Amino acid sequence: MQGLLCLTLLATPVPLMSSDEPPPAALRSDTARFVAVNVEFTLLHEMGHLLIAELGLPVLGREEDAADQLGFISLFLSSGRQRDAGFYAKLLDVADYWRLEWQRPKPASEEVYVWGSHGLDAQRFYNLACLIYGSDPDRLEWVPKVTGLPVERALYCDQEYAQVRKALAWVELQHGRRPGEADGHVIRVVYEPTSLRSGQYLLEQLRRSGEVEAIARRASETYRLPRDLVLRLANCGAPDAWYSRTGAELVLCYERLEHFQTLAAQLPDLRQAKAPARCALCASP
């Protein structure tokens, strides 16, 4: 099937895109924005695991990929119709987090191995870049350009985005709360005391934003959860996050905020550097 489509493409000139320049705000580095949106994506990724387990969702393929897809589409749709430069800046921050992880030298204990349950950092970066581009290819020709998403992948990203959007619609249809339905189970947010140093300010900002509570509330109001659950923020000794079925909770470690802050400092260099691979669709002069 792919071969057939490729032949069709070779015979058809690639249409001239009208939007091959990124909005300047999308490439501007902003530490607070980078930390906030990556906290949000982390929570929504873990919420993906939570929904898979609590609602008994069928999963074809790797659960970690499904959780990334659920996280992405939830983040994407949470902004409503406001698809401005700030919106795309946030999506790019999420993809670029994985590009930074990909390029970060790691100790063996943090290495992602090919036999592991997670995709490689580079794969998660390209998967997210593909979903961003695929959400509106005609308007987002700059996305392959700045991310280096190769044409071989970019060609099918609209289909990948449509698959993910369809999957979420199915989940909402099967497991969504009906209008007027009696109050159901909720996800309660708990902030443990923290011993953060440099991340204390970030945590205060996060609490003030109400972002964590909004994510918990949205999930509680959207889905018919089978039991009450907890979203816990705590010190764990590592920049981690997880969902625990036995503990009936989703945990975000405070250390992850500091980790995002550290990586955000490398963002300007990353974006000034050449894209990781050449994008054949983007024949810029």
Ligand SMILES: [Zn+2]
């Ligand atoms: Zn995961």
